[in-house]
Amino acid sequence: MLAIEGWFTIEDGLTYLLGTRCATCRTISFPCAAGWCRNPGCGGTDLDVVRLSRRGKVWSYTNACYPPPPPFVAAEPYEPVILAAVELAEEGIIVLGQVAGLTVDDLRVGMDLELTHGPLADGPLVWMWGATS
Amino acid sequence: MDVGRDLVSGVYVLGAGMHPWGKWGRPFQEYGVAAARAALADAGLHWTDVQFLVGADTIRNGYPGFVAGATFAQALGWTGARIASCYAACASGAQALDIARARVLAGLCDVALVVGADTTPKGFFTPVGGDRPDDPDWLRFRLLGATNPAYFALYARRRMALYGETGEDFAAVKVKNAHAGSLNPNARYRSRVTTADVLASPMVTDPLRLMDICATSDGGAALVIASEAFARRHGMAGAVRIAAVSTVTPTFPNTAVELPVIATDSSASVPPPERDFRASIAHEAYAEAGLGPEDLSLAEVYDLSTALELDWYEDIGLCPRGEAAKLIHSGETALGGRLPVNPSGGLASFGEAIPAQALAQVCELTWQLRGAAGARQVTGATAGLAANQGLFGHGSAVLCTA
Ligand SMILES: [Zn+2]
Numbered sequence: 001m002l003a004i005e006g007w008f009t010i011e012d013g014l015t016y017l018l019g020t021r022c023a024t025c026r027t028i029s030f031p032c033a034a035g036w037c038r039n040p041g042c043g044g045t046d047l048d049v050v051r052l053s054r055r056g057k058v059w060s061y062t063n064a065c066y067p068p069p070p071p072f073v074a075a076e077p078y079e080p081v082i083l084a085a086v087e088l089a090e091e092g093i094i095v096l097g098q099v100a101g102l103t104v105d106d107l108r109v110g111m112d113l114e115l116t117h118g119p120l121a122d123g124p125l126v127w128m129w130g131a132t133s
Numbered sequence: 134m135d136v137g138r139d140l141v142s143g144v145y146v147l148g149a150g151m152h153p154w155g156k157w158g159r160p161f162q163e164y165g166v167a168a169a170r171a172a173l174a175d176a177g178l179h180w181t182d183v184q185f186l187v188g189a190d191t192i193r194n195g196y197p198g199f200v201a202g203a204t205f206a207q208a209l210g211w212t213g214a215r216i217a218s219c220y221a222a223c224a225s226g227a228q229a230l231d232i233a234r235a236r237v238l239a240g241l242c243d244v245a246l247v248v249g250a251d252t253t254p255k256g257f258f259t260p261v262g263g264d265r266p267d268d269p270d271w272l273r274f275r276l277l278g279a280t281n282p283a284y285f286a287l288y289a290r291r292r293m294a295l296y297g298e299t300g301e302d303f304a305a306v307k308v309k310n311a312h313a314g315s316l317n318p319n320a321r322y323r324s325r326v327t328t329a330d331v332l333a334s335p336m337v338t339d340p341l342r343l344m345d346i347c348a349t350s351d352g353g354a355a356l357v358i359a360s361e362a363f364a365r366r367h368g369m370a371g372a373v374r375i376a377a378v379s380t381v382t383p384t385f386p387n388t389a390v391e392l393p394v395i396a397t398d399s400s401a402s403v404p405p406p407e408r409d410f411r412a413s414i415a416h417e418a419y420a421e422a423g424l425g426p427e428d429l430s431l432a433e434v435y436d437l438s439t440a441l442e443l444d445w446y447e448d449i450g451l452c453p454r455g456e457a458a459k460l461i462h463s464g465e466t467a468l469g470g471r472l473p474v475n476p477s478g479g480l481a482s483f484g485e486a487i488p489a490q491a492l493a494q495v496c497e498l499t500w501q502l503r504g505a506a507g508a509r510q511v512t513g514a515t516a517g518l519a520a521n522q523g524l525f526g527h528g529s530a531v532l533c534t535a
Contacts, residue, residue, distance in 0.1 A: 003276055004266060027386075028399040039403055040385050059390070060294070062286035063339045068278030069259045071271060081278040085287050085390050092401035094390055098277055104339045109294030126276050 003124035007031050008117070009051075015117045015127055016051040017095060023048060028091045052093070054115045055132065056086040059094050061107040075121040084129045086113050100128040143361030144234045145372040146533065148176025149496040152250065154321040154352035154483045161191055161198065162208045164353030164489070165250030169209060172246065172355040177367070180209050183357070184242035187217045187233045189225035189249030189488035192261065201488065205248045215242070222523030223435065224380065225249060226354065226491030227531055231378040233358055243363040249488035250353030257281065258349060260393075270393040270524070277395065282346045282438070284392045286338040289440035293340060295455065298443070302458040303345050304331035306439035309467045310475050314482020316468075316508040319493075321350050322482045331439075345439040350484030354492035356499070373502045376516075377421035377532040383410040392524045414528035415449040415520050422532045426450035429472055430514035431501055433494040435521040436479040446474070449520050449530075468509060476501060476509045494519035495531050502535040 002008070007030075008017050019030035022037040024044030029037075030052060037044040064081040067074035072081075082099035084107065099107070100118045116130035150171025152164035165188070173180055186209075188201025197204040202216035215236075221228040226249040233245035257280045265271040273279040292298045308328055314320040326344065334343040364372050383391070384406040386398035391410070408416055419425050426449060434445035443457035451472065452460045460466060466474040477483070477497040480490070498517035500506040514535065521529040 004272070022402075026402045028401055030396045030399075038385065038398065041403065060287040060291040062283050062290060062341075064278055064280065064283060065336050065338065068274060068280050068283075069257050071260070071264075071275040072278040074278070083277060083279060083283055083287070090401065091399050092386070092388075093397055093399045094388070095396045096273075096277055096279060096390065109291065120276070 001124045003120055003126040008127040010117055010125070014054065015115045016054060017115065017127060019050055019052050019091070020047040021050045022046070028052070028093060030093055030095060053088045053090050055112055056088040056095070058107060058109050058111050058113060059085040059087045060109060061085065061099070061104060063104045073120060073122040084113060086129050097127055097129045100130040102131060144237050144358055144375045145361065145364040145369065146356055146375060146495070146499045147359050147364060147367070147369055147372055148172040148174070148178065148357035149499040150175055150355045151319045151493060151496055152353035153319045154350045154486060157351045159252060159351070161250040161252040161353070162204050164252070164351060165205050165248045165355065166208045168250065168353035168355035169205065169246055169248050172357045176357040178244065178357060181212050183212070183214055183244055183246045185215045185233060185236050185245040187219065187229040187245065187247045189229040189247070189492065190218050190220040191251045191488050192220060193254065201248070221380070221527040221529070222525055223485070223487055224491055224521050224523030224527035224529035225488040227378060227521060227529030228380050228527065230356065230358070230492065230495065230531065231380050234375060234378055237358060237360050244357065244359040246355060246357055247492060248353070248355040249492045251486040251488050252351045253349040253486065269395065273393045273395055280338070281392060282338045282341060284390065285346065285438035285441055286341045287390055288444060289340055289438060292440055292443060296458065298458050300332055300340060300342070301328055302443070302461070303341070303439040304328040305461045306436065306442045307331045307344050307481050309461065310436060310479040310481035313468055313476050313509055314478025317478045317482065320478045320482040321348070321484050341438055341440065347437050347480035348484035350486045352483065352486035352489050352493065354489040354496050356492055356495055373499045374534050375531065376424065376534045377418040377530070379414055379417035379421065379528060379530040381413055381417045381528040382526050384413065387526070391526060410526070410528065411444065411448040411522060414522065414530045415518060418518060418530035418532045424516060424532065428516050429518055431473045431476055431511045431517045433475055433477060433479070433497050433517070433519040436475060436481055437485070439481070442474065442479070445520060449518060468511070473511050476506065476511055491519065491521045491529055491531070494521065495533065498531070498533045502533055
């Protein structure tokens with residue numbers, strides 16, 4: 001089960017973020033824009049759902065040394081949540097995600113990460129950033 | 134947009150008042166009323182003189198928080214005054230001030246009271262309860278566990294990577310602000326700290342430690358503002374003048390990783406604006422006032438984290454990008470320096486009482502520009518800027534002159 005519908009998809013084991021691309025001005029929106037283009041100079045209403053690049057460069061990163069409060073469900077015992085903000089060059093967009101399989105000591109600003117997925121502590125899957133394959 | 138420049142002739146701060154910040158555990162309206170009465174006394178006016186009251190909303194305290202204008206009006210005693218309430222997260226106080234100022238400038242009232250107050254639970258700020266997957270503020274907690282300090286940490290780490298800054302550089306902000314706060318009777322934290330104290334405090338969200346991050350506090354702040362004619366009639370022609378209020382929002386594409394969103398706008402088809410969002414906040418205030426950073430005597434900036442104060446130095450034009458650490462180590466932004474920043478002690482010494490905080494910044498500007506800031510006084514202060522940024526894309530900056 002996905003933790004949120006319409007934001008990402010998993011096909012053949014590969015995870016993809018889903019966004020929209022405006023047919024008029026080519027602006028990408030993530031999460032998907034509904035109804036109209038978010039470029040105020042455009043006003044287009046013809047939006048196609050597209051898969052975003054699966055790789056990007058770390059813009060910044062951090063961790064949560066203490067369990068985040070609800071509605072986050074923290075694992076017990078608590079495993080520090082790692083977060084990365086990853087810049088997708090082609091889309092010109094920075095997307096936050098939890099990080100799978102790496103700690104803050106493994107991360108560097110500018111390094112490449114690749115999209116994967118993993119479970120929240122109560123089960124549903126969410127997109128995550130992981131090491132490149 | 135420079136539309137306001139000719140209109141913003143004369144709106145004056147006649148009174149400023151605060152309820153001390155702390156963790157008092159009382160209803161927020163008690164702090165708001167205490168601050169309002171202090172501001173009215175400071176102005177030499179009575180609540181019955183007030184024609185318009187604006188309340189800055191708190192959102193975590195149930196129904197009354199959403200109707201702050203009426204809550205404060207009732208608590209002060211119904212007078213039939215017109216009211217308004219507004220919510221703009223951390224920028225609520227500045228937006229409330231802007232609403233009051235607009236009504237004064239429009240000639241719809243002569244004297245207005247602006248009040249913000251909050252009472253806060255322990256721990257991290259969390260979103261409003263319930264299962265609300267359409268709310269980005271709910272989603273970032275649910276999917277990512279991304280607290281407010283986590284965003285501050287992303288900005289801090291980015292500074293370290295771009296400019297080679299360190300935990301010692303960030304700690305210098307706390308040391309400076311704790312010193313100023315130790316001189317402020319309204320501050321919650323009155324103890325001086327050392328760099329070693331900051332670096333010994335527990336890591337919360339790498340690279341930020343407990344003492345790098347502002348706490349959540351109870352507190353209240355209020356301002357009495359009036360038209361130039363009213364000020365003159367009441368013998369207060371020399372009062373502090375509100376030269377600009379900037380309440381800008383971002384311009385598309387907003388390329389900042391902005392609380393509480395999970396992704397930025399795309400800059401692939403439309404290039405980013407010349408100034409990013411935080412820089413545009415002060416820029417609009419300078420444009421409206423016809424002043425620049427070189428004209429400032431002091432600034433109050435929103436130091437949600439120590440590292441964020443360094444971002445603000447660059448955003449409000451005190452130094453070029455990447456040179457904020459050099460600026461803090463020079464001592465120029467400390468009390469006694471060329472341009473003290475957060476002479477009140479800042480959020481580092483107050484903790485954040487959201488709807489009150491932007492008003493508290495303007496209280497400090499008022500006292501400084503009157504020469505009434507006591508041990509914190511910036512000598513010969515003639516112009517001060519208060520800059521702030523609220524969740525969901527609310528910018529705020531207030532520029533006052535003596
Ligand atoms: Zn478009």
